[in-house]
Amino acid sequence: MSQTAAESECGDCPIRHRAVCARCEPVELERLEQIKYYRNYEAGQTIAWAGDEMGFVASVIRGVATLSQTLQDGRTQMVGLLLSSDFIGRPGRMTSPYDVTAISDVTLCCFRRKPFEQLLATTPHVAERLLDMSLDELDAAREWMLILGRKTAREKIASLLTIIARREATTGLMRIKGPIVIDLALTREAMADYLGLTLETVSRQISALKNDGIIQLDGKRRVIVPDIRRLMLETGDDMDGGLIS
Amino acid sequence: MSQTAAESECGDCPIRHRAVCARCEPVELERLEQIKYYRNYEAGQTIAWAGDEMGFVASVIRGVATLSQTLQDGRTQMVGLLLSSDFIGRPGRMTSPYDVTAISDVTLCCFRRKPFEQLLATTPHVAERLLDMSLDELDAAREWMLILGRKTAREKIASLLTIIARREATTGLMRIKGPIVIDLALTREAMADYLGLTLETVSRQISALKNDGIIQLDGKRRVIVPDIRRLMLETGDDMDGGLIS
DNA sequence: CGATTCCTTGAGACAGCTCAATTTCGGTGG
DNA sequence: CCACCGAAATTGAGCTGTCTCAAGGAATCG
Numbered sequence: 001m002s003q004t005a006a007e008s009e010c011g012d013c014p015i016r017h018r019a020v021c022a023r024c025e026p027v028e029l030e031r032l033e034q035i036k037y038y039r040n041y042e043a044g045q046t047i048a049w050a051g052d053e054m055g056f057v058a059s060v061i062r063g064v065a066t067l068s069q070t071l072q073d074g075r076t077q078m079v080g081l082l083l084s085s086d087f088i089g090r091p092g093r094m095t096s097p098y099d100v101t102a103i104s105d106v107t108l109c110c111f112r113r114k115p116f117e118q119l120l121a122t123t124p125h126v127a128e129r130l131l132d133m134s135l136d137e138l139d140a141a142r143e144w145m146l147i148l149g150r151k152t153a154r155e156k157i158a159s160l161l162t163i164i165a166r167r168e169a170t171t172g173l174m175r176i177k178g179p180i181v182i183d184l185a186l187t188r189e190a191m192a193d194y195l196g197l198t199l200e201t202v203s204r205q206i207s208a209l210k211n212d213g214i215i216q217l218d219g220k221r222r223v224i225v226p227d228i229r230r231l232m233l234e235t236g237d238d239m240d241g242g243l244i245s
Numbered sequence: 246m247s248q249t250a251a252e253s254e255c256g257d258c259p260i261r262h263r264a265v266c267a268r269c270e271p272v273e274l275e276r277l278e279q280i281k282y283y284r285n286y287e288a289g290q291t292i293a294w295a296g297d298e299m300g301f302v303a304s305v306i307r308g309v310a311t312l313s314q315t316l317q318d319g320r321t322q323m324v325g326l327l328l329s330s331d332f333i334g335r336p337g338r339m340t341s342p343y344d345v346t347a348i349s350d351v352t353l354c355c356f357r358r359k360p361f362e363q364l365l366a367t368t369p370h371v372a373e374r375l376l377d378m379s380l381d382e383l384d385a386a387r388e389w390m391l392i393l394g395r396k397t398a399r400e401k402i403a404s405l406l407t408i409i410a411r412r413e414a415t416t417g418l419m420r421i422k423g424p425i426v427i428d429l430a431l432t433r434e435a436m437a438d439y440l441g442l443t444l445e446t447v448s449r450q451i452s453a454l455k456n457d458g459i460i461q462l463d464g465k466r467r468v469i470v471p472d473i474r475r476l477m478l479e480t481g482d483d484m485d486g487g488l489i490s
Numbered sequence: 491c492g493a494t495t496c497c498t499t500g501a502g503a504c505a506g507c508t509c510a511a512t513t514t515c516g517g518t519g520g
Numbered sequence: 521c522c523a524c525c526g527a528a529a530t531t532g533a534g535c536t537g538t539c540t541c542a543a544g545g546a547a548t549c550g
Contacts, residue, residue, distance in 0.1 A: 069391045071481045077394040079387035090380055097384065124369070131376045134383060135335055139342065141386035142324035146314045148393035149322040149441025153506065188529060196394025201506055203530055220515065220529065236316045398538070433497060443539055448498055465497065465547070 009033070013109070018085035019059040020133060023125040031123070035115040041065075041102035047088075048100040056110040057089030063106030064185040067098040068193060078193040080137075083167055087133055091117050104185040148196045151236055156195040157205045158234035161215065161223060165231075182223040209234070254278070258354070263330035264304040265378060268370040276368070280360040286310075286347035292333075293345040301355040302334030308351030309430040312343040313438060323438040325382075328412055332378055336362050349430040393441045396481055401440040402450045403479035406460065406468060410476075427468040454479070 010016060010029050021032055039058070041047055047065060048054050060082050067080030079098060082088060088100060088108065111119075120127050147159050165182050184191070188206075192199040209215045214231055216224040225231050232239065255261060255274050266277055284303070286292055292310060293299050305327050312325030324343060327333060333345060333353065356364075365372050392404050410427050429436075433451075437444040454460045459476055461469040470476050477484065 067387070069387065070483065071391070071395060072483050073481070075395040075481075077391040079390045092377070098387070121369075121373075124366075124372075127369075127372060127376065128366075131372065131379065132337070134376065134379045138379060138383050138386060141383060141390065142312070142314065142343070145324045145386065145390055145393055146316070146322040148390055150316060150320045187527095198507060199529080200508085200531085203528095204506090207530070236318070236320075238315065238317050432495095444497080445499085445540085446538060449538095452498070 010036075013061070015059060015061055015085040015109075019109075020087050020126060020129050021059070023129045024123070025125065028119075028123045028125055031119060032111065032126075035112050035119070037110055039108045039110050041106045041108070043102060043104050045102045045106075046099065047102055047106070047108075048096045050097055050099050051095055053094050054089060054096050055113055057087065057091065057113060057116055058108040058110040060084050060086045060088065061107040061109050063102060063104040065106050066101050066103055066190065066193075067096075068101065069098055076193050077196060078190065079141075081194065087130065089113075091120055091130070103187075103190055153195075153197055153201050153205045154208065154234060155236040156197060157191075157202065157209060158214075158231055159237070160191060160195060161225065162228070162232055162235055165225065165228060180225040180228055181218075182225065184221045184223060186221075255281075258306070260304060260306055260330040260354075264354075265332050265371060265374050266304070268374045269368070270370065273364075273368045273370055276364060277356065277371075280357050280364070282355050284353045284355050286351045286353070288347060288349050290347045290351075291344065292347055292351070292353075293341045295342055295344050296340055298339050299334060299341050300358055302332065302336065302358060302361055303353040303355040305329050305331045305333065306352040306354050308347060308349045310351050311346050311348055311435065311438075312341075313346065314343055321438050322441060323435065324386075326439065329416070332375065334358075336365055336375070348432075348435060398440075398442055398446050398450045399453065399479060400481040401442060402436075402447065402454060403459075403476055404482070405436060405440060406470065407473070407477055407480055410470060410473060425470040425473055426463075427470065429466045429468060431466075 010021065010033055013019075016022070021029060024032065038061070041063075050069070062084055065082040065086075065088070066078050067082070068076050068078045070076045089096065091113075094113075120130070143163075147156055151159060161182060164184065165180050168182065169180075186194070188199040188202045191197075192202045195202065206215070206217070209231075210217055214225075214227075214234060216226065218224055255266065255278055258264075261267070266274060269277065283306070286308075295314070307329055310327040310331075310333070311323050312327070313321050313323045315321045334341065336358075339358075365375070388408075392401055396404060406427060409429065410425050413427065414425075431439070433444040433447045436442075437447045440447065451460070451462075454476075455462055459470075459472075459479060461471065463469055
């Protein structure tokens with residue numbers, strides 16, 4: 001009764017073809033449907049603390065969540081940025097080793113852990129899809145490691161914007177030419193935690209990119225990229241493979 | 246005919262119970278056995294360049310290999326450190342996005358790609374194990390991201406030594422108390438590429454840890470840790486969960 | 491025993507951090 | 521619609537950890 005839209009059937013789900021359930025047959029989907037329930041979080045709310053027991057795994061239907069780790073003295077590093085269709089939780093593990101936080105309003109499609117694990121063991125399509133998604137995340141983590149380890153502050157900002165633009169493009173319509181509008185759910189501090197910088201450095205580098213005409217700002221959280229290729233040139237990446245045409 | 250020891254059966258394999266084949270039934274093992282072959286690389290040899298086509302996936306039987314990425318101007322970041330039993334390659338992808346390099350003498354157990362993928366699709370135990378290993382690697386990558394993004398040079402060195410000590414301990418016998426001997430296969434430069442530092446900074450910080458009595462050196466590549474807990478205190482990590490007793 | 495590669499150590503430069511004001515934005519209530 | 525408030529972002533000035541450039545020293549191998 002809480003949200004009619006969200007409580008709808010898997011067939012109508014906006015992430016049906018991208019989430020962990022993407023390859024399910026109707027029969028498998030029916031089994032998933034039996035163990036699923038929706039959950040909402042407000043921006044800023046913690047979904048789970050590191051070490052907490054989590055009774056479910058979940059797909060992000062809507063909004064942005066983060067995984068992050070903290071050192072003794074409070075330094076924190078974001079280690080996962082979860083957008084719609086991304087998967088939360090690890091089968092076979094009761095507790096999350098990371099803090100999981102909603103940084104915008106978030107809706108999750110949760111699956112009770114035990115039945116989900118049984119499903120994994122019995123239906124190949126879920127397990128296959130989860131493997132693929134995990135390997136994609138591993139690739140993303142490795143790209144992220146290059147950013148953290150070897151890029152300058154300016155390159156880090158350009159890389160983050162490019163990554164988000166790329167992901168938004170995959171979801172909606174892909175356009176190489178013409179201005180791209182990026183809606184950052186992230187605060188400057190969250191960007192700093194993503195990139196291993198301070199929020200002041202993030203702010204300075206965004207200003208610098210703006211002054212160089214590579215990006216424009218519309219309010220605090222919206223970035224307009226007139227020419228994505230100019231932005232990509234700022235990432236420092238080897239441009240061999242890529243979406244250039 | 247080339248190496249009698251290496252050409253032996255899976256039953257005698259030193260990584261039998263830890264590699265991608267760990268959970269295989271005898272029947273499955275037999276199928277694997279049909280598509281496997283061994284390959285050797287010398288220290289320093291490249292196993293694959295980024296973008297190269299790789300006709301196989303493989304398990305590391307012996308030695309140490311690395312995955313690394315390079316920026317336009319030559320800056321490089323290591324993104325994977327592959328020890329014995331680790332898996333190389335991604336099912337469903339023809340080319341490696343990373344440079345794969347043997348940094349010591351390496352023996353691989355290779356599986357021809359196509360038959361391996363068929364095996365994946367038909368035998369659940371290989372796919373299950375691969376999912377688990379991938380998720381472990383993802384966790385490792387995230388720990389690594391924290392190191393790269395937020396730790397000081399000294400903390401980075403201490404973390405690397407702790408990680409290698411931990412992995413060697415898993416292989417052999419685990420000992421919490423008493424001196425631990427770490428055989429680094431890595432040069433200072435490789436450590437720098439791992440940690441996002443320069444080799445000079447690595448050298449300086451190792452010297453500093455030595456001068457503080459936290460480690461001792463035996464030659465260039467062998468480190469003796471008299472008290473692992475003192476080293477772990479230098480990592481900056483939150484020590485809540487861990488192998489303390 | 492020379493040559494090569496790897497490692498150590500030093501001195502100065504600089505990118506990004508810290509600390510400290512302001513300013514801007516977005517919402518809220520009058 | 522406007523005035524106000526708090527959170528978020530910007531900007532400045534000085535500091536510091538790591539990098540850069542450079543010179544030697546130690547191990548390893550033919």
